[in-house]
Amino acid sequence: MDLRAGWLADVAEVVTKGTGEVERTADRAQVDVTFEALGAERSEAVSMLNQRISAVEPLLEEFEVRSRQLSVHDNWDNNQRVGSRASQQYVICVKNLDRLDALLAELVQAEPSWINGPSWTLVDDTEAIREAQKEAVADALRRAEGYATALGRRLGPLLRIGDTEGGSHYQPRMMSGAASFEMAGPAGMVDQLNLKAQQITVSASCTAAWSLLD
Numbered sequence: 001m002d003l004r005a006g007w008l009a010d011v012a013e014v015v016t017k018g019t020g021e022v023e024r025t026a027d028r029a030q031v032d033v034t035f036e037a038l039g040a041e042r043s044e045a046v047s048m049l050n051q052r053i054s055a056v057e058p059l060l061e062e063f064e065v066r067s068r069q070l071s072v073h074d075n076w077d078n079n080q081r082v083g084s085r086a087s088q089q090y091v092i093c094v095k096n097l098d099r100l101d102a103l104l105a106e107l108v109q110a111e112p113s114w115i116n117g118p119s120w121t122l123v124d125d126t127e128a129i130r131e132a133q134k135e136a137v138a139d140a141l142r143r144a145e146g147y148a149t150a151l152g153r154r155l156g157p158l159l160r161i162g163d164t165e166g167g168s169h170y171q172p173r174m175m176s177g178a179a180s181f182e183m184a185g186p187a188g189m190v191d192q193l194n195l196k197a198q199q200i201t202v203s204a205s206c207t208a209a210w211s212l213l214d
Helices: 003-010 042-053 097-109 126-150 187-192
Strands: 013-025 028-039 064-077 080-094 114-121 154-163 169-172 199-213
Touching: 013 126, 028 042, 028 097, 042 064, 042 080, 080 097, 097 114, 126 154, 126 199
Parallel strands: none
Antiparallel strands: 013 199, 028 080, 028 114, 064 080, 154 199, 169 199
C-alpha cells in the first residue's frame, strides 16, 4: 500500500504562480542584408548579382553567416514578362561587437537593397535563465506563505512545481536609442546611429503547489 499517495490525496494545498525577471547586456547581434540585381533574363540577373556580392563575401569571412538564401524569379507587368530579378539574403551573426560598426559601414557601402538590424541576443542564456527561475520560485513561495498566513495555517513542503505556459524566454528591452535600422545609403550615416548593445530581459514563470499544515 502506498501510504504517501494516500496522504497526498487528503492533504490541503495552496497553488501559486511565480515570475522572475533579470536583465543582461546583449553580447551577440544579428544583421540581415539583401542584395538584388535585375536582368533581361534570369541568367543575366544572376550574373549581375554575383558581381555585386563578389566584394561582399570577403567581408563576411570573420563572421558566422547563418544562411545564404538565393531567390530568382521573373517580373511581370499586365501579364507580360518584363525581365528577371535575382536576390541573395544573408543572416550574419556578430559575436565580437567591437566589429559591428565596421561591418555595417562596409555593408552599407556595398549598397544592398536593404539592411535590417542589428537584433540583439545572448551567446549563452543559461545563467540568466537559472537566475530568473530562482526569482520565480521565490515569488511563488512568498505568495504561498501569504495565503497560508491569511488562512491561519503553516506552509508545508513543496508538492510539485512546473513551468507555466511559455516557460522561460527573453527579449530585448525597448529603450531610447535602441539599435534598429533599415536602410541602404552612404556609409557615413552608420556613424550617426546608436549601436550600443541593448539590455535583454530574461523571464521565467512557474506554478507550484505547497501543502498546508495546521
